[in-house]
Amino acid sequence: MAIEVRIPTILRNYTDGAKAVEGGGATLEELFADLEGRHPGLRDRLVDDKGLRRFVNVYVNDEDVRFLGGLDTQVSDGDTVTVLPAVAGG
Amino acid sequence: MRFDSLLDSLGRTPLVGLPRLSPSADVRLWAKLEDRNPTGSVKDRPAFWMIAKAEKEGLLTPGCTILEPTSGNTGISLAMVARLRGYKMICVMPENTSAERTQLLRMWGATIIPSPAAGGSNEAVRVAKELAAEHPEWVMLYQYGNEANARAHYEGTGPELLEDLPSITHFVAGLGTTGTLMGVGRFLRERVPDVAIVAAEPRYGELVYGLRNIDEGFIPELYDESVLTTRFSVTSEDALRRTRELLAAEGIFAGISTGCALHAALGMAAKAVKAGERADIAFVVADAGWKYLSTGAYDGTLDEAEKRLEGQLWA
Numbered sequence: 472m473a474i475e476v477r478i479p480t481i482l483r484n485y486t487d488g489a490k491a492v493e494g495g496g497a498t499l500e501e502l503f504a505d506l507e508g509r510h511p512g513l514r515d516r517l518v519d520d521k522g523l524r525r526f527v528n529v530y531v532n533d534e535d536v537r538f539l540g541g542l543d544t545q546v547s548d549g550d551t552v553t554v555l556p557a558v559a560g561g
Numbered sequence: 562m563r564f565d566s567l568l569d570s571l572g573r574t575p576l577v578g579l580p581r582l583s584p585s586a587d588v589r590l591w592a593k594l595e596d597r598n599p600t601g602s603v604k605d606r607p608a609f610w611m612i613a614k615a616e617k618e619g620l621l622t623p624g625c626t627i628l629e630p631t632s633g634n635t636g637i638s639l640a641m642v643a644r645l646r647g648y649k650m651i652c653v654m655p656e657n658t659s660a661e662r663t664q665l666l667r668m669w670g671a672t673i674i675p676s677p678a679a680g681g682s683n684e685a686v687r688v689a690k691e692l693a694a695e696h697p698e699w700v701m702l703y704q705y706g707n708e709a710n711a712r713a714h715y716e717g718t719g720p721e722l723l724e725d726l727p728s729i730t731h732f733v734a735g736l737g738t739t740g741t742l743m744g745v746g747r748f749l750r751e752r753v754p755d756v757a758i759v760a761a762e763p764r765y766g767e768l769v770y771g772l773r774n775i776d777e778g779f780i781p782e783l784y785d786e787s788v789l790t791t792r793f794s795v796t797s798e799d800a801l802r803r804t805r806e807l808l809a810a811e812g813i814f815a816g817i818s819t820g821c822a823l824h825a826a827l828g829m830a831a832k833a834v835k836a837g838e839r840a841d842i843a844f845v846v847a848d849a850g851w852k853y854l855s856t857g858a859y860d861g862t863l864d865e866a867e868k869r870l871e872g873q874l875w876a
Binding site: 479481482516524528530533534537555556557558559560 | 630
């Protein structure tokens with residue numbers, strides 16, 4: 472149980488205000504399922520029936536999971552998972 | 562080099578090696594100095610191309626008003642061209658950008674409409690779209706969806722890079738409108754087998770992500786995920802640290818978004834070393850450090866600088 476998941480401000484109502492929570496699993500999918508047990512409703516804000524929600528970006532150790540394997544991206548103890556909403560630059 | 566006017570001097574920027582930051586003779590880093598453009602940033606390229614296209618299509622005629630959501634550099638580039646060509650310029654800019662950006666925009670005669678700090682550029686885009694609907698006579702070039710933005714890099718930055726560095730293996734740039742990565746990325750992919758196109762996305766303080774709902778995020782219309790090899794999220798701390806390293810080791814005084822790109826470039830370099838592969842990694846120096854002096858990015862400890870940058874849009 473030692474994958475740190477950083478939660479953006481707008482989703483902290485699912486984590487009792489916590490900026491980061493911990494979870495476990497071999498893949499991102501498993502990790503989100505594990506989090507759902509303690510933070511009901513969170514998974515549904517991150518994932519829909521097509522995979523990651525369009526405006527949700529998830530990074531494992533700072534790399535975008537859409538380029539790693541999506542929800543099948545492998546994770547392990549010591550990894551940091553960061554969830555962020557998509558924002559504009561320029 | 563001689564040019565008929567400042568606008569004619571756009572592009573053909575230097576590509577300089579980084580002998581001290583490159584890990585070995587086989588894995589080399591190269592900086593494309595886009596601060597050597599007319600107003601001092603890479604945004605001169607898309608700005609000039611977008612205006613030229615709008616003029617060609619008859620959308621822009623003398624006396625017209627240009628409206629654009631921008632965190633700074635695109636607005637500065639557009640304001641300069643607008644002044645020379647006789648257009649009025651209105652920028653919608655988030656409040657949390659550096660003081661120098663506001664000063665430069667006003668200097669070139671632009672009007673600034675501030676958008677709320679919370680939400681960053683997403684809010685600027687939203688406000689600009691509302692204004693455009695209320696003022697159909699204004700011309701919004703809209704860098705996030707204007708094909709001429711990416712085209713400027715496909716026709717300019719990309720060919721310049723390949724000419725100067727035929728052995729290129731990686732291209733790394735900051736991800737904002739995505740124009741640089743889409744344009745250069747497509748150009749290189751058509752010509753360089755297995756080239757890696759790597760995005761470095763700034764990770765700001767929490768205020769910037771303060772959206773009301775996660776479904777109100779924003780993805781630029783120009784963005785095509787399939788052009789990229791991968792994408793990294795770079796913290797303010799890492800970006801600042803690399804910006805300072807670039808100055809200390811190589812003498813290059815760059816803006817903070819350059820540190821963001823350099824961080825990803827060094828990550829790719831480390832991977833190449835580990836894999837025992839050769840690499841020529843080019844990254845974009847989007848602008849110089851002048852516009853960020855007031856943010857305190859170069860003063861005191863890294864920790865202090867990071868705290869001062871909290872909540873600021875630094876790219």
